[in-house]
Amino acid sequence: MAIVLFVFGAFLLAQENLQNLLKKWGDQIQINAYLDKDLGAAEVSLLRDKIQNFSEVEHVRHISRQQAWKDFQAVLGAQSNVLEGLPEDVLPASFEIFIKPAYRDGPIVEAFANRLRKEKGFTTVEYPQEWVDRLSLMVLAVRWLMWALTAILFVAVFFIVRSTVRLAILARKDEIKVMRWIGAPEQLIQAPFVVEGMLQGLIGAGLSVLGLWFSLRFLRDQTPASIGLFGSLDRLQFIDWGSIALILAIGSLLGASGSVFSLRRFMRTWRG
Amino acid sequence: MEGVLAALAAAFMIELSNVSKIYPPNAAALKGISLQIERGECVFVTGASGAGKTTLLKLLCCEEEPSEGQIFINGKDLIGLNNRGVARLRQQMGLLFQEFKFLPHMTALDNVALAGLVIGAPRRESYNKAYRLLRELGLQKKCNAKPPALSGGEQQRIAIARALINDPMVVLADEPTENLDAELAEETMRLFLKSRERGTTIMVASHDLDFSQRYRARVISLHQGCLVDDSNPATKKGGTG
Numbered sequence: 001m002a003i004v005l006f007v008f009g010a011f012l013l014a015q016e017n018l019q020n021l022l023k024k025w026g027d028q029i030q031i032n033a034y035l036d037k038d039l040g041a042a043e044v045s046l047l048r049d050k051i052q053n054f055s056e057v058e059h060v061r062h063i064s065r066q067q068a069w070k071d072f073q074a075v076l077g078a079q080s081n082v083l084e085g086l087p088e089d090v091l092p093a094s095f096e097i098f099i100k101p102a103y104r105d106g107p108i109v110e111a112f113a114n115r116l117r118k119e120k121g122f123t124t125v126e127y128p129q130e131w132v133d134r135l136s137l138m139v140l141a142v143r144w145l146m147w148a149l150t151a152i153l154f155v156a157v158f159f160i161v162r163s164t165v166r167l168a169i170l171a172r173k174d175e176i177k178v179m180r181w182i183g184a185p186e187q188l189i190q191a192p193f194v195v196e197g198m199l200q201g202l203i204g205a206g207l208s209v210l211g212l213w214f215s216l217r218f219l220r221d222q223t224p225a226s227i228g229l230f231g232s233l234d235r236l237q238f239i240d241w242g243s244i245a246l247i248l249a250i251g252s253l254l255g256a257s258g259s260v261f262s263l264r265r266f267m268r269t270w271r272g
Numbered sequence: 273m274e275g276v277l278a279a280l281a282a283a284f285m286i287e288l289s290n291v292s293k294i295y296p297p298n299a300a301a302l303k304g305i306s307l308q309i310e311r312g313e314c315v316f317v318t319g320a321s322g323a324g325k326t327t328l329l330k331l332l333c334c335e336e337e338p339s340e341g342q343i344f345i346n347g348k349d350l351i352g353l354n355n356r357g358v359a360r361l362r363q364q365m366g367l368l369f370q371e372f373k374f375l376p377h378m379t380a381l382d383n384v385a386l387a388g389l390v391i392g393a394p395r396r397e398s399y400n401k402a403y404r405l406l407r408e409l410g411l412q413k414k415c416n417a418k419p420p421a422l423s424g425g426e427q428q429r430i431a432i433a434r435a436l437i438n439d440p441m442v443v444l445a446d447e448p449t450e451n452l453d454a455e456l457a458e459e460t461m462r463l464f465l466k467s468r469e470r471g472t473t474i475m476v477a478s479h480d481l482d483f484s485q486r487y488r489a490r491v492i493s494l495h496q497g498c499l500v501d502d503s504n505p506a507t508k509k510g511g512t513g
Contacts, residue, residue: 178373182434183362184390186355267355 004157005208005251008150012243013212015146017236022139026104029135031097031127033116044093047121051095056103056112061096065089092123106133154254161258165197169266176266186267194259201255205248213238284308284344285442285473286332291341293327293497301327303497305341309490314465314474316484319494325477326370328494329444332475333367334358346441363391366435366472368445372427374419380406380426381415384433391438398437405433408463410456424451432460436467443467446477461487 033051035044044062052060063071068091073080097116099109109132116125169176172193179189216238239247286309293302302324309315317325330336331343334350343350345361353361374383381402388398406415409429419427428451435443443464449457464474465487478484484491493501 175375178375179390180355180359181362181367181373182387182390183359183365185359188390 002204002207002211004153004160005205005247006211008153008157008250009208009212009239009243009247010215011146011149011153012247013216013236013239015142016239016243018142019139020237022135022142023101026101026135027098029099029104029109029128029132031099031109031113031116031125033095033097033119033122034124035093035095036121036123037092039093039121043121047119048095050119051097051116054112054115056099056108058098058100060098063094063096065091065093068093104132104135106136154250157250157254158258158261161197161201161254162262164200165193165259165262166266168196169193169262190260190263190267193263194256197255197257197259198252199255201251201253201258202248203251204255205251208251209239209244209247285311285313285346286475287342287344288331289342289344291331291338291343293324293331293336294339300497302331302338302494305499307492307499307502309473309475311473312468312471314468314487314489315476316487316489316491317475317477317494318479318481318484318491320479322496323494324497325479325494326446327497329369329446329475329477332442333365333444334361363438364441366438366440366443366445366467368428368431368435368443368448370446370450372419372431374427374430376418376420379416379418380411380422380430383419383430384437387434388437393438401437402433405436405463406430409433409459425453425456428452429456429460432463436463439467439470440472443472443474443476445475447479448476449478449480449483457483 035047039047048060048062051057066088069083069088072091073083076082099112103109103112106129109127110129113125113127116122176189216236220236286307288305288307291302291305292300294300305324305328317328319325327336331338331350332345334353338351346364348357348361350361375386378386381399384402384406385395385398388401389395393401403412403415406412406429409432411426411429411433414422414426417426419430422430428448432445432448435445445464448464449460452460464476468474476484481491491501491503492499
């Protein structure tokens with residue numbers, strides 16, 4: 001069971017880190033809304049306040065024409081001399097609109113962008129649609145993969161515990177028979193097995209968490225500092241306390257329920 | 273019909289109606305046994321080996337189920353009793369069979385007291401009573417010994433103490449004095465009869481006819497699974513013998 005919970009924990013770890021990564025990428029999702037050249041400062045301010053009040057919006061950054069020019073120059077770097085001769089107000093002012101995490105889903109972002117397009121004062125509204133769609137798909141895939149694997153793992157753990165408890169019951173068959181002989185209630189006979197199953201589950205889960213921690217440390221020590229897209233492994237985080245508690249609770253629960261199911265079956269078939 | 277039988281059965285502590293037990297493939301251990309035993313009655317079941325004495329007791333404590341017929345204990349139909357019902361029934365019974373069924377890792381005192389504890393009796397009370405019974409049976413010096421370290425006779429006395437600790441409604445004893453000397457056999461029977469004074473119904477299976485006659489109790493004789501004699505003329509004879 002410790003091995004199965006270890007795999008489950010490893011998956012939680014991967015999922016948490018992957019979600020952190022996706023969140024970081026998601027933070028970069030922004031809608032660029034280019035402002036009409038004729039808008040005055042007061043109108044820009046009013047429009048900014050209006051956009052800021054939309055429920056989907058995390059914050060709005062106003063990029064003035066001058067700022068846009070500077071940013072463009074910075075992007076071009078050494079090649080910025082190609083801009084010589086152009087007026088500094090050639091680029092339009094814009095709003096960089098950052099979306100709240102809950103709304104970073106392809107269709108929601110698209111619907112919001114369409115709403116912005118209908119606002120007066122914007123000439124063009126654009127966002128990295130393909131990127132948003134891919135990100136949404138990845139989040140969805142990770143979530144579904146987690147549920148599917150979790151279900152498979154739980155079934156596996158349940159059967160493993162059931163078999164283990166069955167062996168324990170067989171080993172203590174005589175003891176159970178004596179207890180029944182003297183009229184012990186079923187709950188009293190079952191209680192030690194349920195507690196034992198629960199403790200086994202808890203210990204297995206604890207071992208899996210420890211194993212996971214050592215594995216992560218080993219991974220950090222033995223792998224190169226950077227692995228491309230995922231950046232540094234030093235940034236990999238161990239599962240949080242909530243997830244540790246979840247693994248321990250699942251271990252205990254599966255241990256106890258495996259015991260109860262095995263016991264029920266055995267108790268039904270035994271007479272005497 | 274069932275209601276009538278249940279009402280009739282309640283008048284007796286034990287009632288068997290046309291009970292048979294057939295072990296596969298076709299070995300009949302009991303054939304059409306019908307009998308009634310009143311509350312507080314002491315009954316000896318006699319017969320040679322293989323007569324069906326142990327099977328009869330096993331049916332009464334639900335260790336076996338009859339192939340046919342009905343069994344009532346204190347008006348309760350035992351057929352189809354679930355595990356919870358069996359546990360409740362056994363809490364009201366003192367069982368003493370040839371296989372003693374002890375927890376080997378527990379002491380003699382613990383084994384006896386456990387029978388009190390499982391029915392929810394207070395710990396101190398259970399242990400005091402267990403010690404008193406073991407003392408009466410001459411085992412006060414063996415209280416802390418574990419059953420596997422004791423002789424057959426000593427184990428038998430532990431089982432007797434365990435059977436009596438809860439002042440049971442019914443005592444079912446299979447050859448309870450087999451491993452005991454005459455003095456201890458007398459003491460055991462004295463304990464059984466003492467519990468009878470409190471209203472306990474006692475059924476003792478014994479192949480020793482002289483022993484049963486000494487106590488002037490009702491004697492039910494079995495032969496090859498059939499009831500062949502019942503010293504109580506009010507009781508019907510069953511079976512073919």
